[in-house]
Amino acid sequence: DTEVTQTPKHLVMGMTNKKSLKCEQHMGHRAMYWYKQKAKKPPELMFVYSYEKLSINESVPSRFSPECPNSSLLNLHLHALQPEDSALYLCASSRGGETPNYGYTFGSGTRLTVV
Amino acid sequence: GQNIDQPTEMTATEGAIVQINCTYQTSGFNGLFWYQQHAGEAPTFLSYNVLDGLEEKGRFSSFLSRSKGYSYLLLKELQMKDSASYLCAVRSFTGGGNKLTFGTGTQLKVEL
Numbered sequence: 001d002t003e004v005t006q007t008p009k010h011l012v013m014g015m016t017n018k019k020s021l022k023c024e025q026h027m028g029h030r031a032m033y034w035y036k037q038k039a040k041k042p043p044e045l046m047f048v049y050s051y052e053k054l055s056i057n058e059s060v061p062s063r064f065s066p067e068c069p070n071s072s073l074l075n076l077h078l079h080a081l082q083p084e085d086s087a088l089y090l091c092a093s094s095r096g097g098e099t100p101n102y103g104y105t106f107g108s109g110t111r112l113t114v115v
Numbered sequence: 116g117q118n119i120d121q122p123t124e125m126t127a128t129e130g131a132i133v134q135i136n137c138t139y140q141t142s143g144f145n146g147l148f149w150y151q152q153h154a155g156e157a158p159t160f161l162s163y164n165v166l167d168g169l170e171e172k173g174r175f176s177s178f179l180s181r182s183k184g185y186s187y188l189l190l191k192e193l194q195m196k197d198s199a200s201y202l203c204a205v206r207s208f209t210g211g212g213n214k215l216t217f218g219t220g221t222q223l224k225v226e227l
């Protein structure tokens with residue numbers, strides 16, 4: 001299995017809703033990432049998990065809450081979002097550690113619309 | 116912080132060769148990646164450089180000069196399906212670990 005699977009593919013939520021994005025990989029990768037991508041812009045890093053521990057938080061607002069239940073799963077919990085949070089949310093994974101771990105693998109993303 | 120710059124748009128002819136440049140300024144440099152992204156899809160890995168020089172992979176080649184903070188992606192024998200956004204991404208090591216930061220992206224249009 002050489003894929004990163006993200007669910008759902010599309011999500012529409014109100015500003016008072018609570019929802020979660022899910023990401024799963026079975027490549028034995030030990031680093032997982034959340035990126036946010038607005039239209040016609042590059043992906044922006046949000047969070048990095050390394051060996052199931054949060055290692056980097058790029059000053060993301062607390063209405064986004066990441067969780068890594070185990071080495072294969074990564075969640076992003078959403079609460080009280082704003083319309084400007086509408087974007088494509090991409091999950092990625094890599095081998096992790098200090099080894100030359102080239103080849104980050106990206107999921108196909110969740111298209112989020114906040115209304 | 117980091118600064119990664121690419122041309123915004125490029126146009127080339129089918130069958131031709133195109134070079135997409137990327138300049139970067141970063142601390143803790145730990146490798147440079149090139150990704151291709153079609154609209155609405157995930158980025159897909161094209162190439163990786165960590166040492167100076169040229170890496171060749173089929174129709175795609177990538178070059179890195181660490182002292183100049185410069186890389187390019189060379190696409191040969193262009194095909195219509197190569198029309199996409201090309202993203203230069205720099206991996207850097209911080210106190211929290213490695214992170215991959217994307218450049219501004221270059222939208223390539225291949226014409227007949």
